[in-house]
Amino acid sequence: MRRTMLFLPGNNAGMLANGDILGADSIILDLEDAVSPDQKDSARILVRNALKYLNYRGCEVIIRINDIETPYWEDDLEAVLPLKPDVIMPTKVSGADYIHRLAAKMTEIEEKNGMEVGKTLIIPLLETTLGIENAFEIAKADPRMAALYLGAEDYTADLRCKRTKEGTEIFYARTRLVNAARAAGIEAYDTPWTDVDDMEGLQKDTELAKALGYTGKAVINPRHVDVVNAVFSPTEAEINYAKEVFAAIEEGKRLGKGAVSLRGKMIDKPIVERARQVLENARAIYGGEF
Amino acid sequence: MNIIRNAIAGTMESSDLIVTVTPGSGLTIDIQSPVKRQFGDSIRRSAEEIAQDLGVTDAVISIEDHGALDCTIRARIETALLRASKEE
Incomplete structure (x- = not known):
């Protein structure tokens, strides 16, 4: 980082x-x-x-x-x-x-x-x-x-x-x-x-x-x-959104859904990758679990 | 290593020092420092060690310390001795 x-x-x-x-x-x-x-x-x-x-x-x-x-x-x-x-x-x-x-x-x-x-x-x-x-x-x-x-x-x-x-x-x-x-x-x-x-x-x-x-x-x-x-640090809003992305994916899996959406937008691969990067950066900067 | 000329290293800034080396007979170390009472012996030991590592037995090393760390003192002494051993 x-x-x-x-x-x-x-x-x-x-x-x-x-x-x-x-x-x-x-x-x-x-x-x-x-x-x-x-x-x-x-x-x-x-x-x-x-x-x-x-x-x-x-x-x-x-x-x-x-x-x-x-x-x-x-x-x-x-x-x-x-x-x-x-x-x-x-x-x-x-x-x-x-x-x-x-x-x-x-x-x-x-x-x-x-x-x-x-x-x-x-x-x-x-x-x-x-x-x-x-x-x-x-x-x-x-x-x-x-x-x-x-x-x-x-x-x-x-x-x-x-x-x-x-x-x-x-x-x-x-x-x-x-x-x-x-x-x-x-x-x-x-x-x-x-x-x-x-x-x-x-x-x-x-x-x-x-x-x-x-x-x-x-x-x-x-x-x-x-x-x-x-x-260059992720904001609280960015971190919360990234967490919501992963929560929505988990919920989609639980319900057996093939495609998952969040706030009216489909979660595709680039969104997941961006969310992963935000949480990875947050861990590196602030420590702890994200 | 032979000291063949006068040389200076370091700066007058805080946390630094000025080291002046001149040719001499035997090793003479002169120290001026605001913390000479507390750290004079340590500064002298560092100067002796650097001189020994470089094989310098004859030189006058004058140190004007402005609150430098030991690693800075060692660096400036080494630089001044190396400079004093080279032809201009």
Whole structure:
């Protein structure tokens, strides 16, 4: 369950120390854009020590490593992978070859360290026009693939257009990415909302992402976590309806009915699947029986 | 590992520290910290351990702590020592 993936700068000791108390389902310890080239060594060692000594309880840990075209990415992997982060996030992924190269390096490090191969997953950041076009091929590139994640800032720069709050310019990328992810049977995560103070805009943007099929959204400020978590959590009405769906199915079985309806609408396979997802998410978020 | 030049690691921010390493004879560790009375010995032990792990026997390590966790202290000392062992 990743409603929120919160970015934390890899060289910021204070933020790394408090990563698990900010309410996000996942935290992304960032070795890439948040770290200047002259501090890459420092951030890598700090993040490695955070993984080694801090206990991020109940919070998934993702490491965003540097681009495969830089001299840093292999050192990043060598430092962090032996400490078993949940996910590695590569950046500027434009094709399946990138994932093949990354996965091979991960396997090499895992074997060298006597680790279980394939335990750490991959969520790539798609932020180029070519990456969006190749989204399905990327999504199927390796068994480690857990999701696709859209990065709209670099994408719009590559598209040579302005990034707007309305997001018209990223509509194609959003729909293409989520469709590719779903077709490959993995999750899809939306680009962060970059205006820290515009909470109303954040709410609308998050609701749009959910309406398009996204399972969660990256956030760049802890203040955004609650809004995004709330949008991606099932509401009481959704949970009650999902329960009614299963109750109606049980009642139909008891009465020997072939087709069952609820509130005047026939319960077909997509409705059951949606209800199952709502209850599954409710269990993951709130715990207990649903 | 030989310390061949001056190097710095860390930041002045809260929960962090600044570590300065310079070439020296033997291992000298100087600590400034608001919690030196409570944690000075622990900070010194961490610095000695990191130096030992890296095979550093001759260096002056100056630590200006701003309330950092042990894992941060270890990271910044390691970074400063590694930087001080490399040619610019």
